[in-house]
Amino acid sequence: xxxxxxxxxxxxxxxxxxxxxxxxxxxxxxxxxxxxxxxxxxxxxxxxxxxxxxxxxxxxxxxxxxxxxxxxxxxxxxxx
Numbered sequence: 001x002x003x004x005x006x007x008x009x010x011x012x013x014x015x016x017x018x019x020x021x022x023x024x025x026x027x028x029x030x031x032x033x034x035x036x037x038x039x040x041x042x043x044x045x046x047x048x049x050x051x052x053x054x055x056x057x058x059x060x061x062x063x064x065x066x067x068x069x070x071x072x073x074x075x076x077x078x079x080x
Contacts (some may be wrong), residue, residue, distance in 0.1 A: 040046040 037046065
């Protein structure tokens, strides 16, 4: 039964498409602006986004450092 399900899902995946291809034009190569970033920068929201990303990455860094210290302490106890 598992083999049948795997073969069925594989067969379906051959026909699945994420999206249709869109042709690239000369206008696309000359486009250097990012509309979303320009709009967020003009409204001042880009700084909120950057600060939230910084807070999340800082939290992950603190978590990793604390976990490393705990593991180091356990290693010292185990070796003694």
